[in-house]
Amino acid sequence: MANQPIITFHDGHSIPQVGLGVWQTPQDIAAPTVLKALEAGYRHIDTASGYDNEQGVGEGFRSSGLDRKDVFITTKLRNTDQGYDNTLRAFDGSLKKLGMDYVDLYLVHWPSPHRGLYRETWKAFVKIKEEGRARSIGVSNFYPDHLEHIIGDTGVVPVINQIELHPDFQQKAAQEAHKKLNIVTESWSPLGQGKFIANPVIGTIAKKHGKTPAQVIIRWHIDTGLVVIPKSVTPSRIEENFKVFDFKLDAEDMAAITKLDDKGARMGPDPYTATF
Numbered sequence: 001m002a003n004q005p006i007i008t009f010h011d012g013h014s015i016p017q018v019g020l021g022v023w024q025t026p027q028d029i030a031a032p033t034v035l036k037a038l039e040a041g042y043r044h045i046d047t048a049s050g051y052d053n054e055q056g057v058g059e060g061f062r063s064s065g066l067d068r069k070d071v072f073i074t075t076k077l078r079n080t081d082q083g084y085d086n087t088l089r090a091f092d093g094s095l096k097k098l099g100m101d102y103v104d105l106y107l108v109h110w111p112s113p114h115r116g117l118y119r120e121t122w123k124a125f126v127k128i129k130e131e132g133r134a135r136s137i138g139v140s141n142f143y144p145d146h147l148e149h150i151i152g153d154t155g156v157v158p159v160i161n162q163i164e165l166h167p168d169f170q171q172k173a174a175q176e177a178h179k180k181l182n183i184v185t186e187s188w189s190p191l192g193q194g195k196f197i198a199n200p201v202i203g204t205i206a207k208k209h210g211k212t213p214a215q216v217i218i219r220w221h222i223d224t225g226l227v228v229i230p231k232s233v234t235p236s237r238i239e240e241n242f243k244v245f246d247f248k249l250d251a252e253d254m255a256a257i258t259k260l261d262d263k264g265a266r267m268g269p270d271p272y273t274a275t276f
């Protein structure tokens with residue numbers, strides 16, 4: 001994982017700061033897309049049981065010829081598989097589909113509070129981590145009170161919380177809460193699902209650095225200390241989104257982007273009220 005920034009978790013394992021997201025990437029497209037990303041230098045892939053493409057991700061990895069230890073694979077538990085026994089079963093299923101004997105990071109995809117199962121689910125995650133079958137365990141879409149419950153129950157702090165985060169939805173309170181707990185913040189929909197690319201402030205900064213808007217946004221996530229997983233299935237964009245290590249945003253750029261924050265700009269569901 002040379003030549004790209006990594007972040008070290010509180011459990012001692014490390015994650016490459018930039019990864020490829022594969023949500024909405026169909027199974028048959030996932031394999032060539034993952035292969036393309038690995039050829040372009042990515043060493044981190046973010047999938048989920050709910051994306052129905054773990055098999056394609058595994059195939060793409062194997063066709064790269066890379067060593068398993070050199071690629072960081074994240075997958076997530078499907079909400080309908082929450083609960084202690086169900087989680088253990090679902091995890092086995094994910095490993096089987098990936099064709100791997102461990103994942104680097106296993107995430108509880110959503111707290112799904114209406115199910116009332118995320119606390120039991122986390123206990124199963126702790127067991128999976130103890131068995132070494134997930135090197136690290138974390139969560140996604142958890143609010144601070146959800147974090148407090150699972151940490152209080154088990155004493156085990158998730159290494160990461162993957163949440164919706166883009167320049168117009170910066171989640172500063174969540175970032176602060178995570179810092180206090182030594183939890184890394186990871187940004188999902190980092191490009192605002194592509195809709196934020198046309199923002200004029202980003203466009204001006206991109207021109208100044210001779211970079212594209214997508215590269216500026218990804219660099220903003222990196223310079224903010226976030227893990228970032230932009231999605232693309234287009235080979236040229238996959239390459240473009242990874243060419244972000246040869247420039248840095250200056251204080252003026254960072255200040256201009258800070259001003260874009262808008263608490264109303266959430267695109268996805270609110271984890272408190274999501275009913276899936």
Ligand code: NAD
Nearest residue numbers: 021022023046140188189190191192193194214230231237
């Ligand atoms: P994103 O913000 O990464 O945007 C992706 C879209 O932006 C692409 O489909 C394309 O339309 C456009 N795009 C990408 N690169 C571009 C470029 N260089 N130039 C112009 N347009 C470009 O959106 P996302 O897929 O929602 O999020 C990224 C990843 O985050 C997902 O694939 C998934 O892995 C993860 N995610 C997790 C959750 C969760 O609940 N944990 C939810 C959503 C997404």
